[in-house]
Amino acid sequence: MGNRLSSITTRTGDDGTTGLADGSRLAKNDLRVHAMGDVDELNSHIGLILTEPLPEHLATELTRIQHDLFDLGAALCMPGFDVFPPQAVARLDDLIKEFNEPLPRLAEFILPGGSKASAYTHIARTVCRRAERVLVDLNQQQKLPEDLLLYLNRLSDFLFVASRWIHHKKGVRDVQWKKGFNRPQE
Numbered sequence: 001m002g003n004r005l006s007s008i009t010t011r012t013g014d015d016g017t018t019g020l021a022d023g024s025r026l027a028k029n030d031l032r033v034h035a036m037g038d039v040d041e042l043n044s045h046i047g048l049i050l051t052e053p054l055p056e057h058l059a060t061e062l063t064r065i066q067h068d069l070f071d072l073g074a075a076l077c078m079p080g081f082d083v084f085p086p087q088a089v090a091r092l093d094d095l096i097k098e099f100n101e102p103l104p105r106l107a108e109f110i111l112p113g114g115s116k117a118s119a120y121t122h123i124a125r126t127v128c129r130r131a132e133r134v135l136v137d138l139n140q141q142q143k144l145p146e147d148l149l150l151y152l153n154r155l156s157d158f159l160f161v162a163s164r165w166i167h168h169k170k171g172v173r174d175v176q177w178k179k180g181f182n183r184p185q186e
Helices: 031-049 056-077 088-100 116-141 146-170
Strands: 017-019 025-027
Touching: 031 056, 031 116, 056 088, 056 146, 088 146, 116 146
Parallel strands: none
Antiparallel strands: 017 025
């Protein structure tokens, strides 16, 4: 990386555009820029989860996911170059299976909450779903590598499972949705 980021303030974006890695410029409200921003925001939320005390295995996997998301952002920033690791989707499939295995069967919908780490993980899941929706929109305009879409879809599933797994490991019960909870009692 060297001196690559020696100047953070370049003023080149003052006109409402931002540069891609190939040297082209896009309006800051371009769908590709939205996608890059949502992936960056998702990575930041995963960083927030990592500030909580977590079992080492989960922390390691979340850190690996942060690196994947950086690669995914790079793929978005370099149209036409597939720099995303092809094994990343399969790794998430394996993690979903592994982390879901010890969990009790899900009988009700669950609400975000119960513990800070789990709630943060739910926030990351919802940001992931938003990023996925933006990528779907972008893919309809400009064909993206399929793995990018698959990865975000699997990642949101993994984050849901991880939020439950955190509770399982901490002995905390998931917050279950209760039908009619807000209805007046007769």
